[in-house]
Amino acid sequence: MFRAFASNMLTILVVGLFLVGGLILWGKSQYTAEGPLETAICLQVKPGATMTRVSRDLEEQGAISSSTIFRLGAQYADKTQALKAGSFLIEEGASMEQIVEDITSSGASTCGTEVVYRIGVTRNQTQVRELNPATLEFEEVASFNPDEDAVPDAYTEVRGQADTRYRIALAEGVTNWQVVEALENMDFLIGEIGEIPPEGMLAPDSYEVRAGTPRSEVLATMQERQLQRVSAVWEKRQEGLPLNSPEEMLILASIIEKETGIPDERGTVASVFINRLERGMKLQTDPTVIYGITKGQGVLGRGLRRSELRRATPYNTYLIDGLPPTPIANPGLASLEAAVAPEDTDYVFFVADGSGGHAFAETLQEHNRNVAKWRQVEAERQNSGD
Numbered sequence: 001m002f003r004a005f006a007s008n009m010l011t012i013l014v015v016g017l018f019l020v021g022g023l024i025l026w027g028k029s030q031y032t033a034e035g036p037l038e039t040a041i042c043l044q045v046k047p048g049a050t051m052t053r054v055s056r057d058l059e060e061q062g063a064i065s066s067s068t069i070f071r072l073g074a075q076y077a078d079k080t081q082a083l084k085a086g087s088f089l090i091e092e093g094a095s096m097e098q099i100v101e102d103i104t105s106s107g108a109s110t111c112g113t114e115v116v117y118r119i120g121v122t123r124n125q126t127q128v129r130e131l132n133p134a135t136l137e138f139e140e141v142a143s144f145n146p147d148e149d150a151v152p153d154a155y156t157e158v159r160g161q162a163d164t165r166y167r168i169a170l171a172e173g174v175t176n177w178q179v180v181e182a183l184e185n186m187d188f189l190i191g192e193i194g195e196i197p198p199e200g201m202l203a204p205d206s207y208e209v210r211a212g213t214p215r216s217e218v219l220a221t222m223q224e225r226q227l228q229r230v231s232a233v234w235e236k237r238q239e240g241l242p243l244n245s246p247e248e249m250l251i252l253a254s255i256i257e258k259e260t261g262i263p264d265e266r267g268t269v270a271s272v273f274i275n276r277l278e279r280g281m282k283l284q285t286d287p288t289v290i291y292g293i294t295k296g297q298g299v300l301g302r303g304l305r306r307s308e309l310r311r312a313t314p315y316n317t318y319l320i321d322g323l324p325p326t327p328i329a330n331p332g333l334a335s336l337e338a339a340v341a342p343e344d345t346d347y348v349f350f351v352a353d354g355s356g357g358h359a360f361a362e363t364l365q366e367h368n369r370n371v372a373k374w375r376q377v378e379a380e381r382q383n384s385g386d
Helices: 002-032 051-060 067-076 096-104 153-159 176-184 215-235 246-259 263-279 286-294 306-310 333-340 364-384
Strands: 041-045 086-090 113-119 124-132 137-144 165-170 206-209 349-352 358-361
Touching: 002 067, 002 096, 041 051, 041 096, 051 067, 067 096, 086 096, 113 153, 113 176, 124 153, 137 153, 176 215, 206 215, 215 246, 215 333, 246 263, 246 286, 246 333, 263 333, 263 349, 263 358, 286 306, 349 364, 358 364
Parallel strands: 113 165
Antiparallel strands: 041 086, 113 124, 124 137, 165 206, 349 358
């Protein structure tokens, strides 16, 4: 009788083990399988939230099939205590395993509110925007000029939230003075700015920055990126260019950046200056003269006077030979590339053509005709009140 009882108990134990094992395998398959979410969502994890609270939120929003399996999976992966506060994009069909990874890894928010500080050549702009999980596109909530406009409530409300992200967008052609002035007015950064990098050595780009980052660290990141670009582009330069160093390339690129905002023109503009350098002609470019007047501290806001074109400064390329002593702005990657890979032309002149671009010429006679056309366009605009 005892043997029969023992045999029955053993059978029950084996069956139980198989059931438990099957349950574990089923739970694991549920944890790693594609999830039920049909449309991406933005999950907000508030500071102090627990994995239990988050699992319930996910279940209520239809992102997971079982909050219990989610919690057990996170616990088994030893990630329960690694939960980060922030706003996280949960993609369509994301598995529980992937969601746990998203909310416990870097801690960097991937959706929700983003404040973008745009540093421009003529104006700065602060933009508050929200990522729409369904379209994965940002939608503007508010926009204002921090130098002129009143601060909207939409900015004030999100400024102190823990999951708000911050981005600094640096436009091509801005000067270091403009960058430093803007950084000093950004209230989410801390610290003083010590040594300012040389002109031209801040890479125009978009930078995601955490609240509380030192301003000097932001500048260092911009400088490091520009150093990398300058080094990489210089290595790819055409043979035989009248440029003796990466520094000269940077100077020429800054002039190209200030002369044209049309991408397709950069290579042609570069060819004009390369041809002039090769022929020993003066560069005669207005942006360098303007930099000699303003030192990059703001926009001149008017045309150059004849007296200014005759004034001797190290940047007056109507008077000096060759390149000015330093860059006149921060050039973008495309202008750097144009400086070392100009188009093959015989152009040595160019002037505005009235359409936003330029008319190029090989001879002075042809150039004078282009100048006459431009003056006619200007006169017609003045007469029409434009």
